[in-house]
Amino acid sequence: MPLVKEEGGFYDRDPREYELRVGVVFPGPYRASINSLGHQLIYYVSNEVEGVIAERFVSDVPKSVDGSLRLKDLDLMLVSIHYEGQIHTFLRMLQDWGIPASRRRREIPIIAGGPALNNPLPVSEVFDAVVVGDGEEVVPKLLSMIREGASKEEIASLDGIYVRGKRNVRFQRASMEYLPESQILAHFPEGKNPFLLEVSRGCSQGCRFCLLGWTQRPRRDRPLRQIEEQIEIAAELGFEKVYLIASDLLSHPRIADIMKKILDEGLTFSTPSLRADELDDDVLEVLRMAGVRTVTIAPETGSWRVKLAINKPMENRDIIGVAEDLRDSGIRKLKTYFVLGFPFERLDDVKESARLAYELSSVGLEVEASVS
Ligand code: SF4
Structure with a gap:
């Protein structure tokens, strides 16, 4: 049984009517899984393939979240790995399920994808294949081929699929046309989960330490018309809040209009970390209108020398x-991300970061500094 009663968005199907039974695995708890756009995309895109039933598996529910497939029924597992720590979580899940981690000792094939596997070589003894890059266009082709009985060699020849020994794999960049036909709506004691709205994908800023800034470059914006339709769908489905997803949210040329549209539909929104150098008067005004109280920025460092080295010179x-402008727009709390341990960083650089955090806290905002 799911941990909570889902109110909508899930599939309710009879597995006996499908030829290929797929487990879409999220290496983490249920609550995190419904806030994962990548996990939901793979769930929906798989279920839209003819002859395929896909159900969700997470780390804290002992069987399928959707309730009908058992682990032993599965023909295939698909798993999205968003950061390295999820590899360990997934290996623990396999151990709990009594499934060998080594692909050579296992019967069920496991195909993985996600940003943490952009270099798939280190996990090539665990996964039978890895999707390199965006999955929403490759996964349907892959599932159709498997359903039709394609050989391992035929699957390995698919563009964007890595298997051990394959030398050239083209990174997949989806067109952003695909949108799931629904989204999971769940009700927790504190309220409903947010509607996940991907405004853009990738980033053109080129910060030197950032994986996305290199693999997903240039940024691709979803058209305003499509975003507006999604906001209307979110309201119709009964969501109360929209979570805006983008690596560089404020670079979308119509971001202030998007935020206003959300408010017009009677919804609220939350944002990821924002580029401080892109916060303009229009965005500040709509944050004020929305009653947003907390904003996150990522200075990374207070040292000008390191800022130049990482290509984030503000x-x-x-x-x-910017912190003063946010304070004047009604923001009460500023979350900040700093990084320690850049190559060639010196103690003086670290002190500059500490000084910047201190000066920010003198602006009149509650400041939370996270260091990684
Ligand atoms: S702005 Fe953010 S997402 Fe873009 S390259 Fe820099 S750190 Fe990465």
Whole structure:
């Protein structure tokens, strides 16, 4: 049984009517899984393939979240790995399920994907194949081929699929046309989960330490018309909040209009970490209208020398100016992300970061500094 009663968006199908039974695995708990766009995309895109039934498996529910497939019924597992720590979680899940981690000792094939596997070689003894890049266009082709009985060699020849020994794999960049026909709506004691709205994918900023800034470059924006339709669907489905998803949200040329549209539909929104140098008056005004109280920015460092090295050169005085603008727009809390341990970083650089965090806290906002 799911941990909570899902109110909508899930499939309710009879497995006996399908030829290929797929487990879509999220390496983490149920609550995290319904806030994972990648996991939901693979769930929906798989279920839309003719002859395929796909059900969700997570780390804290002992069987399928959707309730009808058992592990022993599965023909195939698909797993999305978003960061390296999820590899360990997934290996623990396999251990709990009594399934060997080594692909050579296992009967069920497991195909993985996700940003943490952009270099698939280290996991090539665990996974039978890895989708390199975006999955929503490759996965349907893959599932159709498997359903039709394709050989391992035929699957390995598919564009975007890595198997051990394959030398050239083209990184997949989806067109952004695909949108799932629904989204999972669940009700927790504290309220409903948010509607996940991917505004853009990738980033053109080119920060040197950032994987996405290199693998998903340039940024691709979803058209405003499509985003507006999604916001209307979110309201119709009964969602109350929209979570705006993008690596560089404020670069979308119509972001202020998107936020206003959400408010017009009677919904609220939350944002990921924002580029401080892109916060303009229009966005500040709509944040004020929305009653947003917390904003997250990522200065990364207070050292000008390191800022230049990582290609994120925003002067500390400008970051402090942005904090003052946020305070004047009604923001009460500023979350900040810093990184320690850049190559060639010196103690003086670290002190500059500490000084910047201190100066931000003097602006009159509650400041939370996270260090990674
Ligand atoms: S702005 Fe953010 S997402 Fe873009 S390259 Fe820099 S760190 Fe990465």
